[in-house]
Amino acid sequence: MSETIYSRVKNGLDRIKREGHLRSIPNIDHGSDLYLMHTGKRLLNLASNNYLGLAGSESLKQAAIQSVQTFGASSGASRLITGNYALYGELEQSLRSFKKTPAALAMNSGYTANLGIISSLADRKTLVFSDRLNHASIIDGIILSRAEHIRYRHADPEHLEFLLQKAPEQAQKILITDSVFSMDGDRAPLSELVLLCKKHKVTLIIDEAHATGVLGLGKGLAADLGLDQEIDAHMGTFSKALGSFGGYVAGSRELIDLLTNRARSLIYSTALPPAVVGANLEALRQVEAHPEKGEKLLLMAEDIRLYLNNLGYDTGSSTTQIIPVILGESRRALRFQGKLMEMGIYAGAIRPPTVARNSARLRLCIRADMGDPEMELIKNAFKKLDHSREK
Numbered sequence: 001m002s003e004t005i006y007s008r009v010k011n012g013l014d015r016i017k018r019e020g021h022l023r024s025i026p027n028i029d030h031g032s033d034l035y036l037m038h039t040g041k042r043l044l045n046l047a048s049n050n051y052l053g054l055a056g057s058e059s060l061k062q063a064a065i066q067s068v069q070t071f072g073a074s075s076g077a078s079r080l081i082t083g084n085y086a087l088y089g090e091l092e093q094s095l096r097s098f099k100k101t102p103a104a105l106a107m108n109s110g111y112t113a114n115l116g117i118i119s120s121l122a123d124r125k126t127l128v129f130s131d132r133l134n135h136a137s138i139i140d141g142i143i144l145s146r147a148e149h150i151r152y153r154h155a156d157p158e159h160l161e162f163l164l165q166k167a168p169e170q171a172q173k174i175l176i177t178d179s180v181f182s183m184d185g186d187r188a189p190l191s192e193l194v195l196l197c198k199k200h201k202v203t204l205i206i207d208e209a210h211a212t213g214v215l216g217l218g219k220g221l222a223a224d225l226g227l228d229q230e231i232d233a234h235m236g237t238f239s240k241a242l243g244s245f246g247g248y249v250a251g252s253r254e255l256i257d258l259l260t261n262r263a264r265s266l267i268y269s270t271a272l273p274p275a276v277v278g279a280n281l282e283a284l285r286q287v288e289a290h291p292e293k294g295e296k297l298l299l300m301a302e303d304i305r306l307y308l309n310n311l312g313y314d315t316g317s318s319t320t321q322i323i324p325v326i327l328g329e330s331r332r333a334l335r336f337q338g339k340l341m342e343m344g345i346y347a348g349a350i351r352p353p354t355v356a357r358n359s360a361r362l363r364l365c366i367r368a369d370m371g372d373p374e375m376e377l378i379k380n381a382f383k384k385l386d387h388s389r390e391k
Ligand SMILES: Cc1ncc(COP(=O)(O)O)c(C=O)c1O
Pocket: 109, 110, 111, 112, 114, 135, 137, 178, 182, 207, 209, 210, 237, 238, 239, 246, 247
C-alpha cells in the first residue's frame, strides 16, 4: 500500500474510532436460528430478520438440497449469458401470481434490486422523492442514477406535497419508500402517497423488504391496503421473512424488459446459485400456504410492544414485528445490550450513523417461531432492566 493511501486508511479508521462508531463483525454462529451462539453462549435471537423462522425449516433446506442435486452448486454466469435455469422461470411465475403483476424479475439481492430499478428508471433529469429514513440501498440507487435526490420528512405526506408543488411540472418524478421501515418498524402512509403520486404524475416504487411474508397475509403492505394495483414497481427480498436470499422486482412487462436491458446489477453479476432459487420458490409456497403466520407474528409483537410501553419504554411509532427500544445515547444502548445478553437475549444495538444522533436503540425482531417461554423471557428481562433507574 502506498504511503498516501496508508495514511488515508489509518486516518479514516482513527476518525471512526474517535467518533465511537467503530464496527466489527461479531462472533456469532447460527445467527438465523431462534437461539444463536455468541462467543460460546446460547442466546434468544432477537436480531435476525428471519421473522417466520423459515431459514432453518426442513422444507427450505430440502428444496435447496434438491436444487443443488439437479442444477449444481453455481449458476456459472450472468442470467443473460448462460446463468439462467428452469427454476428461475418457476420462481418468476410464482412471483407474478404472488404480487398479481404481469411480470417479475428475480434479482441477486434486495440491495442490487434497488440499485437496478432506480438506476434504470432515473437519470440526471429525474427528481427522486425519497423518505428520509429509506434504506441505504435506495440512497445508493439514487446516487448511482445521478438523479436529483429530494428527501421528505419521514412518513410525512404534507412535507412531500410541499416539495412536489415546488418541482417543475414537466420534470420526470419518482417516489420511493420503504413500506415498513427497517429501524423503526413503522409503516409508510401508503394511501396518501398513492393519492399524491396520482395527483402529481409520479412513478411510485415501494420496497417491501420487511413487509413481505408478514403484512397483507404475507404479500406486503400494498396488498394489505388493497393498493397493490396502484404501485408502479414492487421491490422486495427473499432474505428476511422468506428465510432465504435474493431480491425481486414485480410490475409491468415493459418495466421488467427495461430492467433486463438496463439494470447493470443484473446484467453484470453471476446469477443466483440453484440452492438459493430452489429455497426461494419453496419460501413463496410456504407463505402462500400459511398466510396466518404473519398475522400471528403481528399479534405477538403487539403483545410485547404493549408490555414494554407499560413499563415506560419508548418504542417509537412501531406497529410491526420490528420494535425499536429507543434509548438515546449509543453507550446506553450498548449497556442495555450487554445486560440483555447476561439474561440470555441477543438484540441488535443500533447506533448512529445508522440512526439519528441521540436515538440509539435496541432493535427487537419478534419471531413467529417463538413460544410462551421466549415471550416470558423477553418480558422478564425488560422488567428487570427497569429503564427508569438504568440511565
Ligand atoms: C428496506 C430494505 N431494503 C433492501 C434491503 C436489502 O435487502 P437484501 O438484504 O436482500 O440485500 C434491506 C435489508 O438489508 C432493507 O432493510
